[in-house]
Amino acid sequence: MDDTLYHYLQHLCGATNVKRDEPLSKHTTWRVGGNAAYFVTVLDKNTLCRLISALVFLDQPYFILGLGANVLASDRGYHGVIIQLGFTEITHTDDFLYADAGATLGTVVGYARDHGLxxxxxxxxxxATVGGATFMNCxxxxxxxxxxxxxxxxxDRGVVKTLTANQLNFGYRHSVFMEQPYLILGVYLRLDQGDPAIINQAMTEVLAKRAGHPREPSAGSVFKRPRDGFYVGAEIEKLGLKGYRVGDALVSxxxxxxxxxxGQATADDILRVLTHVQDTVAAATGVTLDPEIRLLGDFDAPVN
Ligand SMILES: Cc1cc2nc3c(=O)[nH]c(=O)nc-3n(C[C@H](O)[C@H](O)[C@H](O)COP(=O)(O)OP(=O)(O)OC[C@H]3O[C@@H](n4cnc5c(N)ncnc54)[C@H](O)[C@@H]3O)c2cc1C
Structure with missing residues (x-):
C-alpha cells in the first residue's frame, strides 16, 4: 500500500506537495515530533474533499495540522497522512469577512485593519491558522x-455544509469541532467598521502586552483555567515549579x-514536565489541570 498511496497522493495533490517521512518537529511550534509517514499540502477545497473521501475509503488515518501551535507531536511520529491546508483566501463585503481555513490569523487581522474592520x-x-483558531476557539x-x-x-463525512453560530458550541477553548469530525474549510466573521489607524494602534498595544511571553519554542499556555479566579500560572509559580526541568523541557x-x-527537548520530556506540574498542583490544591494542547500520534499516557 505504501508506494501506491504515495503515488496516489502525488497524483491528487501534485508531486511537490507530498513528502514522505517528514519530521513533525519542522511543523510544530514546540519543535518536537518524529516523522509523519506522509505530509501533504492541499491547495484547494475540491482536492481536500477528494483526498478525505479516498483516505476514509482506504482506511488511512489523517490529521489536519495548522501552524502546529497547540500540538504536541509524538516522538514516534505519525503513521498516517498529515494534511496542511494551502488555501488562504480572504475577502469581505461591508463588515462581513470570509477567510479560508489555511489563512493565518496574522493575515486575517492585518486584512481587517487594512479594510477598516x-x-x-x-x-x-x-x-494560528483560521482552522486552528476556530477548532480551539483561541x-x-x-x-x-x-x-x-x-x-x-x-x-462533514464527504458533504460540504455551512454551520451557523448556534451549531458551533463555542465555549472557553471549546468548539463543536472537538465533538464532531468536521473539517473546517472557511469561516465568516461579522466585524465592525473602524479607523485603520486606531485599529493599528490597538494592535501595537496588544503586541506590547505579549512582549513578556517566553521566546523559546512553546505551544503557548499549556493548561486551561479550571475556573474563574484560579490563575494557573500564579498557582504553578507559587508551588516553586518555575524552572522545573526534564531534559531540555522546562516550566518557563x-x-x-x-x-x-x-534545546533538544523531546515530546516525552515535555509530557513528563506537564505530568509533574499536573500532579503537584493536584496534590496541593485538589484541582486537576486540564491541558489545552492536542496530542498528535501515539503516547503511553493520555493527558486529556
Ligand atoms: C507563542 C504562543 C502563544 C500563544 N498564545 C495563545 C493565546 O494567546 N491564546 C490562545 O488561545 N492560544 C494561544 N496559543 C496556542 C495556539 O496559538 C492556538 O491554540 C491556535 O488556535 C492554534 O492554531 P493552529 O493553526 O496552530 O492549530 P494546530 O495547533 O495546528 O491544531 C490545533 C487543533 O486544531 C485542529 N485543526 C486545525 N485546522 C483544522 C481544520 N481546518 N479543520 C479541523 N480541525 C483543524 C487540529 O487537528 C488540532 O486538533 C499560543 C501558542 C504559541 C506557540
Whole structure:
C-alpha cells in the first residue's frame, strides 16, 4: 500500500506537495515530533474533499495540522497522512469577512485593519491558522475567536455544509469541532467598521502586552483555567515549579503556564514536565489541570 498511496497522493495533490517521512518537529511550534509517514499540502477545497473521501475509503488515518501551535507531536511520529491546508483566501463585503481555513490569523487581522474592520485586534500575535483558531476557539485579553464567527463552511463525512453560530458550541477553548469530525474549510466573521489607524494602534498595544511571553519554542499556555479566579500560572509559580526541568523541557521562568523547549527537548520530556506540574498542583490544591494542547500520534499516557 505504501508506494501506491504515495503515488496516489502525488497524483491528487501534485508531486511537490507530498513528502514522505517528514519530521513533525519542522511543523510544530514546540519543535518536537518524529516523522509523519506522509505530509501533504492541499491547495484547494475540491482536492481536500477528494483526498478525505479516498483516505476514509482506504482506511488511512489523517490529521489536519495548522501552524502546529497547540500540538504536541509524538516522538514516534505519525503513521498516517498529515494534511496542511494551502488555501488562504480572504475577502469581505461591508463588515462581513470570509477567510479560508489555511489563512493565518496574522493575515486575517492585518486584512481587517487594512479594510477598516475592527474586532480582532486582541488576536494580534497569536500563532494560528483560521482552522486552528476556530477548532480551539483561541482567545486573549477577555476575547475569543468565536464571538465574531457567524458561519463556518465544513466538510462533514464527504458533504460540504455551512454551520451557523448556534451549531458551533463555542465555549472557553471549546468548539463543536472537538465533538464532531468536521473539517473546517472557511469561516465568516461579522466585524465592525473602524479607523485603520486606531485599529493599528490597538494592535501595537496588544503586541506590547505579549512582549513578556517566553521566546523559546512553546505551544503557548499549556493548561486551561479550571475556573474563574484560579490563575494557573500564579498557582504553578507559587508551588516553586518555575524552572522545573526534564531534559531540555522546562516550566518557563517567564510564564509558569508555558513549557518551553530550550534545546533538544523531546515530546516525552515535555509530557513528563506537564505530568509533574499536573500532579503537584493536584496534590496541593485538589484541582486537576486540564491541558489545552492536542496530542498528535501515539503516547503511553493520555493527558486529556
Ligand atoms: C507563542 C504562543 C502563544 C500563544 N498564545 C495563545 C493565546 O494567546 N491564546 C490562545 O488561545 N492560544 C494561544 N496559543 C496556542 C495556539 O496559538 C492556538 O491554540 C491556535 O488556535 C492554534 O492554531 P493552529 O493553526 O496552530 O492549530 P494546530 O495547533 O495546528 O491544531 C490545533 C487543533 O486544531 C485542529 N485543526 C486545525 N485546522 C483544522 C481544520 N481546518 N479543520 C479541523 N480541525 C483543524 C487540529 O487537528 C488540532 O486538533 C499560543 C501558542 C504559541 C506557540
Amino acid at each position: 475592527t474586532g480582532l485586534e486582541w488576536a494580534t500575535g497569536i500563532p 482567545g486573549a485579553f477577555g476575547h475569543s475567536w468565536g464571538e465574531r464567527v457567524v458561519l463556518v463552511d465544513v466538510l 521562568p517567564a510564564h509558569a503556564n508555558f513549557i518551553v523547549n530550550v
